[in-house]
Amino acid sequence: MSGHSKDQGGDSFLSKRRFTRRQVLGLAGTFGAGAFFGGGSVLASESAGGQTVEFYGRHQAGIATPQQDRLHFAAFDLTASSAGEVRDLMREWTEAAAWMCAGESVGEENENAFIPPDDTGEAQDLTPGRLTVTFGFGPTLFESDGEDRFGLAARRPSALREIPDLPGDALDPDRSGGDICVQACADDPQVAFHAVRNLARIGRGRAVLRWSQLGFGRTSSTSDAQATPRNLMGFKDGTNNLRAEDEDLMKRYVWVEDPGWMRGGTYLVARRIRMLIEVWDRTVLGEQEQTIGRHRNSGAPLGKKDEFDDIDLEARGPDGLPLTPMDSHVRLARERLEDERILRRGYSFTDGIDPRTAQLDAGLFFICFQRDPQRQFVPLQRRLGQNDRLNEYIQHTSSAVFACPPGAGRGGYVGEGLFA
Ligand SMILES: C=CC1=C(C)c2cc3[nH]c(cc4nc(cc5[nH]c(cc1n2)c(C)c5CCC(=O)O)C(CCC(=O)O)=C4C)c(C)c3C=C
């Protein structure tokens, strides 16, 4: 990453910077022509070198973008005292995020030995790593403990409601909720970390970190071009996910179409799901496959050969029992598929060991996007929480929901419709 010096003339968006990480590394790519507002698919907005994803556009990047390998997710609480301060913060965050996604440093290049540098520096010399930064607003931005903190309560979209208590929840409140979320995804963990760190620095005095989660190893495919990855249980995860290329399904299930400031946006639900890995590892393969409802090696439906073979939920084995057990994860997850489809975009995580048991504290940081969590995620997870055989091996330990506004156009900022 490179910066620009304070003594450089010119205030224009590009003239300030001398060079970029893309150029330093010989990866200079052109931004896709369709990247700007209204133009083409998100896939088309990747740079020719494949190292940058356009920040500006009709939708925020990091949702339909082919999923990167690493995640740094952060939830902030606001300490700002007025809507104006929050609006200014979103302006500054937007500009900084756009620069970082383009492989640029944040702020002015600093050659003054007596003040701290603007950019924290750890992404210097790294490629942009397809960084995307996605912002979301939590229900508490609009109302917290019955208080309309910023005069925004009347502007809360009806789909943005706290996720209710769900069966089997073992949530840690210190790792749940938040006024604003930042989802930073990149192929390099240090690039994703750098993004969150610099936004936190810019937000000082107005926003404090409430909780954060690192993730590695994507657990979904969000594009036809991507192979299906495996989660920490060893199973292919994301086979029947929504794909960005399927614009009709994305319209139907992901992007908000109603008029208002959320048009072109979506809703993010995050759940930290701990896997009881030691128990799973002692479970025989047949039981693991009956639990998920697919074969482990191929990812195929039970009784089938290929990962993408159709699932026949009516099929029965020689014993007369359903081939895909009634309490298997996949059967329950697709019971009301027509109404409840979601775009899954999760990551594996490990946070060391649980000191009480010396067992691995690892699992799936589940992230999904949808038009309405109350109609999609909530009924789906309620059913899974009640009946899923997988519940013997997992525990939901944190929960959060955020309204992700549409993308910003150049010169604008994320969430400007809310503050207009
Ligand atoms: C509320 C939604 C879901 C949660 C939470 C969830 C957790 C979870 N899932 C796996 C592993 C797999 N899930 C698979 C499919 C699948 N899962 C959900 C939803 C939730 N999963 C859906 C909607 C689907 C698709 C169902 C379908 O249409 O067939 C699969 C199979 C492969 C695939 O299609 O992705 C696996 C494997 C784990 C381990 C987990 C919690 C830790």
Ligand SMILES: [Fe+2]
């Ligand atoms: Fe699942």
